[in-house]
Amino acid sequence: MRFTYAEAMTDPSxxxxxxxxxxxxxxxxxSVADSLIYPKESAARYPYTxxxxxxxxEDKSFVETFVLIAAMGAVTSAIRFTPFVLKLAVRPPVLVAKQASSVAYLTGGRLALGVGLGPWPEDYAATGVPWARRGRRMDEAIEVVRGLTRGGYFEYHGEFYDLSPMKMSPVPAEPIPILVGGHSEAALRRAARLGDGWMHGGGDPAELDALLARLAALRAEEGADDRPFEIHAISPGAYTADGVKRLADKGVTDLIVGFRMPYVKGPDTEPLSRKIEKLERFAESVIAKVNP
Known part of the structure; x- marks a missing residue:
């Protein structure tokens, strides 16, 4: 089992x-959180509270995703970075391909690109992207990003993107895994059909088993159940060795863990030393037992 450390909406330093x-x-x-703007008014609801x-x-700090990954990559040598999740549908996929391939190349392939639609219509309005047909737009964007980041000439002719043969350099030595986030039927089907993995967004822990079962069924329908596939999940079971084993038996490959409740108003007042103490304690009590 692999473990992902999650900390967001904190002091950027x-x-x-x-x-x-x-x-x-x-x-x-x-994990690296992604957020573009905070609209003053919105009728949309956050799906995971x-x-x-x-x-x-409101007023929480979000450093731009690829900038933050590049900065963290420069001070580390082995750990991987997983956007959780990049709002792909509101971004030009050719630009995302360039950003992702550059970061993956500079970090020695330490990027797994988590992507999702995002719940805020205001993100789409602010970037001039229609809210309608956003799912199909993202399907095409995934194909464009994957094609351009693999190297060599690539062309694409779809409903939203039409690319003549082109290529980028540099690209990483290995393909960038694309992990699809979301709990809807469409998101699970997208992960099964187009993704190299799926990212669970949290919410009611009781729903995870049903999501995993549906994802497995969709992968079988797509004829994809025999190819490598990552499953990143959030679960209370991640915090004990026995719970980790049960999740591994269900097909989970990566557990996302954090050590404070992020859905609270106001600034994060926990000092850096306390955060490091908590992540180290978990590593000693769980990771070391699961992965001796």
């Missing part, structure tokens, strides 16, 4: 020392 500490403690990856409240996001 903490990210680099936390990445170094997580690498030293034996975590396999660090019980009441849909979004106000905890």
């Amino acid at each position: 903490y990210h680099l020392p936390l990445a170094r500490a997580a690498e030293a403690a034996g975590y396999a990856s660090v 019980p009441d849909g409240d979004r106000e905890f996001l």
Whole structure:
């Protein structure tokens, strides 16, 4: 089992020392949150809090995803970075391909590109992208990013993107895994059909088993159940060795763990030293037992 350390909406100066500490403690990856704007008004609900409240996001710091990964990559040597998740549908996929391939190349392939739609119509309005047919737009964007980051000439002719033969350089030595986030039927089907993995967004822990079962069924329908596939999950079971074993038996490959409740209003007042202490304690009590 691999473990991903999650810390977001905190003092931006903490990210680099936390990445170094997580690498030293034996975590396999660090998740990187993605957020573009905070609209003053929105009727949308956040999908992973019980009441849909979004106000905890106000005034929280989000360093641009690829900038932060590059900075953390420069001070580490082994740990991987997993955007959780990049709002792909609101971004030009050719630009994302360039950013992702550059970061993956400079870090020696330490990027697994988590992608999702995002719940906020305001992100789409602010970037001039229609909210309608966003799922199909993202399907095409995944294909464009995958094609361009593999090297060689690539062309694409779809409903939203039309690319004549082109290529990028440099590209990483190995393909960048694309991990699809989301709990809807469409998101699970997208992960099964187009993804190299799936990212669970949290929410009600009781729903995870049903999501895993549906994902397995969809992968079988797509004839994809025999190819490598990552499953990144959030679960209370991640915090004990026995719970980790049960999750591994269900097909989970990566567990995302954090040590404070992020959905709270106001600034994060926990000091850096306390955060490092918590991640190290978990590594000693769980990671070392699971992965001796």
